[in-house]
Amino acid sequence: MTAEQDALRDTLRQLLTRESDTRSTMTSPTGHDEKLWARLASLGLTALAAPSTCDATFLETRIVLSELGRNVTPSPFLGSVVAAAAASSAGAEDVRADIAEGALVSLAWDPYALNAQVADVFLVPRDDGLYALSPSDVVVTPAGGMDPTRRLATVEATGTGRFLGVPDMARVRDVACAALCAESAGAAARCLELTVDYSRQRTQFGRPIGSFQALKHRMADMHVLVETAESASLAAATAVVTGEDLVHTAATAAVWCTEAFSQVAAEMIQLHGGIAITWEHDAHLYFKRAHGNTHLFGSPREHTSRLAVELGG
Numbered sequence: 594m595t596a597e598q599d600a601l602r603d604t605l606r607q608l609l610t611r612e613s614d615t616r617s618t619m620t621s622p623t624g625h626d627e628k629l630w631a632r633l634a635s636l637g638l639t640a641l642a643a644p645s646t647c648d649a650t651f652l653e654t655r656i657v658l659s660e661l662g663r664n665v666t667p668s669p670f671l672g673s674v675v676a677a678a679a680a681s682s683a684g685a686e687d688v689r690a691d692i693a694e695g696a697l698v699s700l701a702w703d704p705y706a707l708n709a710q711v712a713d714v715f716l717v718p719r720d721d722g723l724y725a726l727s728p729s730d731v732v733v734t735p736a737g738g739m740d741p742t743r744r745l746a747t748v749e750a751t752g753t754g755r756f757l758g759v760p761d762m763a764r765v766r767d768v769a770c771a772a773l774c775a776e777s778a779g780a781a782a783r784c785l786e787l788t789v790d791y792s793r794q795r796t797q798f799g800r801p802i803g804s805f806q807a808l809k810h811r812m813a814d815m816h817v818l819v820e821t822a823e824s825a826s827l828a829a830a831t832a833v834v835t836g837e838d839l840v841h842t843a844a845t846a847a848v849w850c851t852e853a854f855s856q857v858a859a860e861m862i863q864l865h866g867g868i869a870i871t872w873e874h875d876a877h878l879y880f881k882r883a884h885g886n887t888h889l890f891g892s893p894r895e896h897t898s899r900l901a902v903e904l905g906g
Contacts, residue, residue: 598656605660608632613666615742615878623711624744625667633657633670634695642678643693651771655830658772659779665878667742669697672707675772676700679765680716680723685757688714688725701731701748702762703890709733709746717750718762724754740885742878767843769890771829774843774850777886778819778826781854784861784879785815791865808864815857822853840903844896851887858883 594602609629618626633639641654654675661668677698681688691714692698699712709715710733715726730752736745789812792803802808829846832839858880862869869876887893 594656598653601653602656602660604636605638605657606663608636609660609664609666613664615665615667615875618667619742625669625708625711629666630669630695633668638670639674639695640693642674642689651768651830651833654772655775655826658775659782659826662776662779662882663783665742665780665875665882667744669708669711671769671772671776672700673698673712676707676765676769677716679768680718680760680762681725681757682760685723685725688716688757699748700765701750703766704747705736705745706733706748707743707745709748710735710744715748715750715754716757717748717754718760721756722759723757724750725757726750726752726754730754738885740881742882743885764839766890767839768833770843770847770896771826771833771839773886773890774822774826774829774846777850777854777883778822780879780882781819781822781850781857784854784857784876785812785819787875788812788815788861788864795866802864811860811864815860818853818857822850825849841900844900844903847891847896848893851883852893855883855887 612629612632613626618624618629638657641650641657657670658675661670673692673696677700678689678692680700681692681698688698696713697708697711698714698716699706699709700716700718701709702718706712706715712728715728715731717724717726717731730750732749732751734747734749736747738745789803792808792812793801795802797805803812825846829843829850832842858876862876862880865874865876868874891899
């Protein structure tokens with residue numbers, strides 16, 4: 594990473610460590626911390642969706658998502674600054690400009706919409722293109738999910754809305770998958786850190802459990818999963834910027850990063866023992882986020898099938 598990207602990561606990590614309270618936020622009426630969202634906007638992070646910078650700064654977007662993933666922070670960033678902005682890129686610069694200013698936009702697809710309960714604008718794909726609708730022109734129905742840190746909903750359009758253009762929705766999915774890879778890789782890395790720290794503190798038979806050979810091997814396997822997920826995430830983000838082989842790279846990374854996160858989160862629970870299955874410990878939040886990510890923007894089976902078609906299999 595560049596020095597500027599390192600500084601962005603460090604600044605955001607300090608901010609989220611200090612101000613992100615996942616437990617209280619996930620049960621709040623809005624499902625996200627409005628003050629924290631305003632802070633992210635003041636730092637210019639929502640401006641990553643601005644019409645002139647969106648694709649060129651996707652490597653920076655990746656860093657933001659990775660840090661949000663580390664904290665399993667409930668945030669509209671993935672749904673608004675990434676997915677909705679990508680969908681509105683064709684002929685809807687005004688929507689992206691609003692997102693850059695901190696407006697919450699929800700893309701109604703996949704089949705669930707992110708941050709629909711708090712959205713200022715809804716983007717609804719139809720056969721002839723993309724339409725922007727106001728909250729009064731839609732019916733939002735909350736959808737239950739395993740992950741309490743990410744609220745999903747279905748959106749039914751009751752109005753016509755404003756025609757925005759004809760976006761490449763296949764590319765929108767690839768961009769969203771690349772973003773989800775960043776979040777999954779960051780969360781997986783945090784799972785490993787928490788597990789290593791716990792293995793140094795927890796003792797058994799008068800020794801830290803991290804000194805046991807069997808546990809060392811399991812944490813080494815976790816490390817491999819984390820490092821390869823990071824590499825796959827970087828490859829997908831780079832493909833968004835360059836446009837080279839985006840379909841294959843995003844689909845491959847989506848399969849690997851979500852699966853790696855799921856395995857690492859499961860191992861974290863196993864290696865923490867009984868404490869990890871208590872409500873007070875954060876392990877279950879990572880495990881549930883991993884499960885949710887596996888089915889967001891397409892399951893691994895769907896991405897694998899898509900790859901097979903693309904490669905002529």
